[in-house]
Amino acid sequence: MRRRAFVFLASGCILLLGFLVGISITFATAGTFFAGVDYTAQSNAVSGYIPFANPSTPSSIGTLGFSAEWVMANSGTGNYVQVGWLKYPSDTSGPQYFFEYHGGCGSYCRFRYGTINSSDHNYKVQVVTSGTFLNWCGFIDNVQENCGSSSTIGFSTAPKATWSGETTNTDAILGGTSASPVRIYTLTRLNTNGTWTQVNTNSLGNITTPGTNYHATSGWDTTSYVKNWTEIICC
Amino acid sequence: MKRTTIPIIMVAFVFIFLIGLLLGRINSTSRSTVNAQQLPRAPETAQLIQGTQPPTDLPLPTSAATPLPTTIVKLQPTVDPRPASPDAKQLQQDLVSINWSFEPADASSFPPNSSITLQQALDIVKKQYPQFGQANGVVAHIGWLTNKSNSQAIQSGQSVDPTFATAHLVWIVTLSGVQSQSAGPPGSPHDTSNELNIVIDAKDGTYLMDFVWTR
Numbered sequence: 001m002r003r004r005a006f007v008f009l010a011s012g013c014i015l016l017l018g019f020l021v022g023i024s025i026t027f028a029t030a031g032t033f034f035a036g037v038d039y040t041a042q043s044n045a046v047s048g049y050i051p052f053a054n055p056s057t058p059s060s061i062g063t064l065g066f067s068a069e070w071v072m073a074n075s076g077t078g079n080y081v082q083v084g085w086l087k088y089p090s091d092t093s094g095p096q097y098f099f100e101y102h103g104g105c106g107s108y109c110r111f112r113y114g115t116i117n118s119s120d121h122n123y124k125v126q127v128v129t130s131g132t133f134l135n136w137c138g139f140i141d142n143v144q145e146n147c148g149s150s151s152t153i154g155f156s157t158a159p160k161a162t163w164s165g166e167t168t169n170t171d172a173i174l175g176g177t178s179a180s181p182v183r184i185y186t187l188t189r190l191n192t193n194g195t196w197t198q199v200n201t202n203s204l205g206n207i208t209t210p211g212t213n214y215h216a217t218s219g220w221d222t223t224s225y226v227k228n229w230t231e232i233i234c235c
Numbered sequence: 236m237k238r239t240t241i242p243i244i245m246v247a248f249v250f251i252f253l254i255g256l257l258l259g260r261i262n263s264t265s266r267s268t269v270n271a272q273q274l275p276r277a278p279e280t281a282q283l284i285q286g287t288q289p290p291t292d293l294p295l296p297t298s299a300a301t302p303l304p305t306t307i308v309k310l311q312p313t314v315d316p317r318p319a320s321p322d323a324k325q326l327q328q329d330l331v332s333i334n335w336s337f338e339p340a341d342a343s344s345f346p347p348n349s350s351i352t353l354q355q356a357l358d359i360v361k362k363q364y365p366q367f368g369q370a371n372g373v374v375a376h377i378g379w380l381t382n383k384s385n386s387q388a389i390q391s392g393q394s395v396d397p398t399f400a401t402a403h404l405v406w407i408v409t410l411s412g413v414q415s416q417s418a419g420p421p422g423s424p425h426d427t428s429n430e431l432n433i434v435i436d437a438k439d440g441t442y443l444m445d446f447v448w449t450r
């Protein structure tokens with residue numbers, strides 16, 4: 001009788017052990033994953049400070065895979081211009097600065113400018129007039145790197161400003177920690193009246209205390225995305 | 236306990252463990268599915284978006300807030316169908332379309348040792364880019380590359396990256412058939428470029444830039 005009870009109990013324990021192991025197993029998932037915030041308001045520039053990071057981008061994510069953190073002027077309907085850092089699996093020296101826009105050059109262009117050094121950098125996209133033309137330009141530490149015509153990008157004033165991290169596979173990580181996967185601070189945008197405004201990532205409302213740092217840790221607003229970026233599968 | 240029953244019990248335990256493992260995986264998968272279903276998902280294929288029908292030269296608006304004329308266009312994920320390697324003229328034309336200029340040069344016209352050779356340029360790219368081995372075509376062009384936006388900005392006293400603000404002698408090595416996926420915001424179509432271009436300084440072989448596009 002006692003032997004049967006032992007066998008029964010042992011079977012239950014083993015079943016439970018198998019169950020727990022089964023739950024804990026995770027597999028790499030390909031897709032597009034984001035963590036960040038956006039702000040819906042007409043803007044002529046979007047800016048933010050992104051700390052240096054050299055996240056893991058293993059070869060298992062494929063040559064198309066990457067990890068990136070960026071600031072963006074966004075049409076809200078598919079067109080955009082962005083600047084930040086981006087790392088492919090082949091970037092053994094670390095991530096590179098990049099500038100990318102959608103519109104013109106077929107569908108999109110991406111330019112990368114070399115490995116970033118290990119400090120925080122300011123990234124900005126801004127409308128710039130050049131002669132009789134209007135361009136969206138990318139700036140790194142207030143140095144203009146490259147521009148795309150606003151006529152091909154599709155907007156001269158951005159309806160939405162976005163600050164985000166992005167990966168193409170759950171095997172790739174972002175630059176922050178598990179609690180704060182993306183750390184972008186001093187999120188600012190330029191109003192159409194020419195005033196720079198800092199954005200509060202908690203309420204996504206304007207604030208009037210310049211110099212305060214906000215960390216984009218909570219993911220997208222409740223209408224779009226949840227906090228835990230590793231569980232998001234979209235696109 | 237009989238000796239013959241011990242192996243049977245061991246096998247039974249392994250079997251029970253596997254059942255537990257399977258139940259755990261089912262539980263985990265169903266939770267992920269529920270999470271995904273609860274999320275508002277981005278359109279998976281085509282979507283209607285508002286874009287522009289751009290004029291060739293966009294005049295300055297009277298107010299920065301003036302919206303551009305809009306029309307409805309359809310955006311969907313694009314894969315550049317062109318695996319063919321560009322000739323110098325094609326490269327020149329395509330760069331002009333994004334406000335860069337490229338003036339091809341004759342490598343044989345440079346004094347000896349004043350610039351790196353084609354083979355040296357390819358060796359540098361081969362060393363830095365594992366994608367080199369995946370390319371189904373490799374071409375390289377030497378010439379003077381200028382970013383016209385930066386060129387104009389520097390003349391007006393703005394702070395710009397000087398690298399291409401004036402004509403820079405470069406090798407542009409094009410790896411055809413090497414794919415790259417666009418970044419972009421959630422919900423946007425993630426397009427695929429089929430060409431990787433690496434720009435290196437033709438005088439000393441320094442890496443300067445790489446770019447992808449769908450042209």
